[in-house]
Amino acid sequence: MDFQFTPEQMALRKEFEDFFRDEMQKAPPLGAENIYDNDEAWDFHCYLARRLGEKGWISRPWPKAYGGQEAPILEQLLFNEVKAYHRAPGIDIQGVCMLAPTLLASGNEEQKQQHLPPIARGEMMWCQGWSEPNAGSDLASLTTRAVRQGDHYVINGQKTWTSGAHRAQWCFMMARTDPNQTRHRGLSFFLVDMKTPGLKLRPVLGLNGTHMFNEMFFDDVRVPAVNLVGEENRGWYVSLMTMNFERSSIGFMAEAKRNLEELIQFCRETKRNGQLLADNPAVRSILAQLVIEVEVGIALSYRVAWLQGKVDEKGMEMAIQAAVVASAGKVYGSELGQRLSYAGCRILGLYSQVKADSKWAPLKGRFESSYQECVSLNMGGGTSEIMRNVIALRGLDMPKGA
Numbered sequence: 001m002d003f004q005f006t007p008e009q010m011a012l013r014k015e016f017e018d019f020f021r022d023e024m025q026k027a028p029p030l031g032a033e034n035i036y037d038n039d040e041a042w043d044f045h046c047y048l049a050r051r052l053g054e055k056g057w058i059s060r061p062w063p064k065a066y067g068g069q070e071a072p073i074l075e076q077l078l079f080n081e082v083k084a085y086h087r088a089p090g091i092d093i094q095g096v097c098m099l100a101p102t103l104l105a106s107g108n109e110e111q112k113q114q115h116l117p118p119i120a121r122g123e124m125m126w127c128q129g130w131s132e133p134n135a136g137s138d139l140a141s142l143t144t145r146a147v148r149q150g151d152h153y154v155i156n157g158q159k160t161w162t163s164g165a166h167r168a169q170w171c172f173m174m175a176r177t178d179p180n181q182t183r184h185r186g187l188s189f190f191l192v193d194m195k196t197p198g199l200k201l202r203p204v205l206g207l208n209g210t211h212m213f214n215e216m217f218f219d220d221v222r223v224p225a226v227n228l229v230g231e232e233n234r235g236w237y238v239s240l241m242t243m244n245f246e247r248s249s250i251g252f253m254a255e256a257k258r259n260l261e262e263l264i265q266f267c268r269e270t271k272r273n274g275q276l277l278a279d280n281p282a283v284r285s286i287l288a289q290l291v292i293e294v295e296v297g298i299a300l301s302y303r304v305a306w307l308q309g310k311v312d313e314k315g316m317e318m319a320i321q322a323a324v325v326a327s328a329g330k331v332y333g334s335e336l337g338q339r340l341s342y343a344g345c346r347i348l349g350l351y352s353q354v355k356a357d358s359k360w361a362p363l364k365g366r367f368e369s370s371y372q373e374c375v376s377l378n379m380g381g382g383t384s385e386i387m388r389n390v391i392a393l394r395g396l397d398m399p400k401g402a
C-alpha cells in the first residue's frame, strides 16, 4: 500500500482545489449545504452541476464510449475529497453516483443514450425510491406493486425517506412484480418521470425543520415498459450495482477535517473567563483526539479506494475485502461526524444552539444544524448495525446469527 500521490495526481488535485475555491466564492451567504430545503442553495447546486458538466468532471469515471475518461478510482477519491472539503454541492448523488453506474452495467442502449448525457451535463436530477414504511434495512420485504398492462407497468404503493424527491425530475425505484416469488426474486427496477400522473409527494421535515425527505405515493402510476432496467423480477441484482460506486466515505472525513479546522481556529481566537479556549487543557485534549481521528479516517478512506482500484486486477477476493473496509469506513466516518458535532457543541457552549441567521451564531451556526442532522448519519446509505453485520460476516467470517 503506497499513499504517495503521483505528480499528475497532485496537479489534478490542485486543479480541483482552484476550481472549487473560485466557485465557492459565489455560494449563497448562509452556505450551500441544504440544497433540498433552500431555493438559493438549490439554484447554486444546479449552477455548479452545469459547470462541472462543462468541465467533463461529472462523467470522468465513465467509459469513453459514454463521454467519460475512465478515470481511476483514486482520482475520483481526490475529486470527492476536495469537493467535500469545500462543502461544494453540484453532484447529484442519486443520479451521478447511483443511477449512472447502474445504467452503465445493466441499462440497455436506449436507456443509456436517453439518461446518461443529461446527467453528465448536470441538467437532470434524480431521487431514489427504495425505502418504504416497512422496508428499510430489509429492502427485499418491500411491497409496492408493479403490474404489467400492455406496454406499461401500473405502480401502486408508498415510498418514504425519499431525499430530494420534491426537486428531482426523475426517480429510480424498485417495485414487486411477482408476489409469488421469494423476496429478492420478485422485484424489478424502474425509471419513473416525476411528472407522471398519480405520483404524489408529501414532505417529511427533519428535526431541524428542513425539508429534505418526502413520502412518495404511487396511485395507478403508469410507467412505460421501456423504463424497466434489466429483466423483470431481476431488479434486486440490478440494484446491487446501484451501491457499487466509489464508497470510500472520504466525504465524511473531508467535511470533518474542514469543520474541525474551523473549530480549532475559533478556539485560538475566543476567550472564555479571560482564557483562550485553546489554552484550556480539557478543550485541547478534545481537539487533539479529534485531529487523530480525522487523520485515521482519511487514511481509512484512502485504503478503501486503493483496494477498490485493485478489484479489476485481483478479482472477487479483493472486491469482498474492499466492501468490508468500505463498511468500516462508513461506520467510522458517520460516527466521527457525530462525535465532532457533539464535541463542537460542548466547546461552543450555549452559543452552539444559536441558528445560522443570527449574528450571535458561532461558525455560521454550523454546529447547531450538524448536531441535529448528525443523528441520521449512521442510518442513510445503510445503518451502522448493517455495516457491522457486513464486517462480521464477510470480514471476520462469523456465522450469520439468528
Ligand SMILES: Cc1cc2nc3c(=O)[nH]c(=O)nc-3n(C[C@H](O)[C@H](O)[C@H](O)COP(=O)(O)OP(=O)(O)OC[C@H]3O[C@@H](n4cnc5c(N)ncnc54)[C@H](O)[C@@H]3O)c2cc1C
Pocket: 127, 128, 129, 130, 131, 132, 133, 134, 135, 136, 137, 138, 160, 161, 162, 163, 164, 376, 377, 379, 380, 381, 382, 383, 384, 385, 386, 389
Ligand atoms: C439521511 C438519510 C437519507 C436517506 N435517503 C433515502 C433515499 O433517498 N431513498 C430511500 O429509499 N431511502 C432513503 N433513506 C432511508 C434509509 O435507506 C433507511 O433509513 C435505512 O435503510 C434504514 O432503514 P429504516 O430506517 O427502515 O430502519 P430499520 O431497517 O427499520 O432499522 C431500525 C433499526 O434496526 C436495526 N437493524 C435492522 N436490521 C438489522 C439487522 N439485520 N441486524 C442488526 N440491526 C438491524 C437498524 O440498524 C436500525 O438501528 C435515507 C435515510 C437517511 C437517514
